[in-house]
Amino acid sequence: MKSSTLLTITRVSIASLVVAVVVVAGLVLDTVMNPRNAGTPTTEGERTILVSERAVQAAPDDPEARSRLAAAYLSVGRNADALREAEYAIRLDPELGNGYLVKGMVERALGRYEQAVASLQQALGLGENETADWRFLLQMELAEAYKGLDDLESARDALTEALASFPEAANIYYERGRIAEQMGDLEFALQDFQTVLTFIPDDEAATEAIARVSASIEASPSLEASPAPQGSE
Known part of the structure; x- marks a missing residue:
């Protein structure tokens, strides 16, 4: 692995994990294999947003659907939309770990590091039964948020926790x-x-x-x- 790859692999890992959180495989496959019209989104991010928006339209009070839509918006940089949907998901289910995870990710992307840490810590407390991928992503986000606060000790601790997953x-x-x-x-x-x-x-x-x-x-x-x-x- 070349150094440039090593330096960027964290971001690639996070992007791929966001997709893993977002994608409902059957819906995405259906969208890819059966384009409806010439206006069908062509990028992976656009397709993910499309199927996530359809899921919310079908079940507007489903907090998981809202959190998936929030993650989809985040993956293409639509941070304001992502934050709105994440907060909506949390209002629907205050115990939704995914909602707090995506909210924290958006807040970190916006440079709101203290808020990001608070949201991610809330997600951590609610995500005891989540997958290793999920915990890895959360700890990576925590590390970045702590770095934004110049709290290097806590950032290092978060990376140590990430290593516990991988x-x-x-x-x-x-x-x-x-x-x-x-x-x-x-x-x-x-x-x-x-x-x-x-x-x-x-x-x-x-x-x-x-x-x-x-x-x-x-x-x-x-x-x-x-x-x-x-x-x-």
Whole structure:
């Protein structure tokens, strides 16, 4: 994996997981295989919005349908529409974890980081029985929101929780290492960058990071080693 791929894989993962939250497979397949007219949406995002809007039209008081529509809007950058639908879903069902998850994602996209953290924490409390994909997405969003607040410690903790869902996610070790490096926790950062190479031996970004951090450690011989990063075993 090249470094550019490694640096963008987090966003790709989130986008694919949003689609997983949104898509009702049968409806999407029907839309793709049986276009109704020349005006039928052609992009995946447009098709997802179409089937999600139809689901809401068929069941306007279904909170899950509303949350799926919110996620569909978010996936194409229609943040105001996404926030409206997510809030509507929560009004219909205040215990809907997906509603709070999408609401938090929209708030993070809008730069409302404190609100995003609150919404995502609410989702976390309601999503104990959700899938590993769902928890991974939530923790990734939490990490980004905490980074927006310059709370690097909490961002690193969120990435550690993400690794609990996907312990072989090399990109998360890299991102966590970057945060540790910013915090000055160089031994921790070094171990995370080295872990990336156990999954992707020729990764350029991790190799460069190891050289950079190793040089910093050598320049500070009195630096005490930090505890081994959790999730690195």
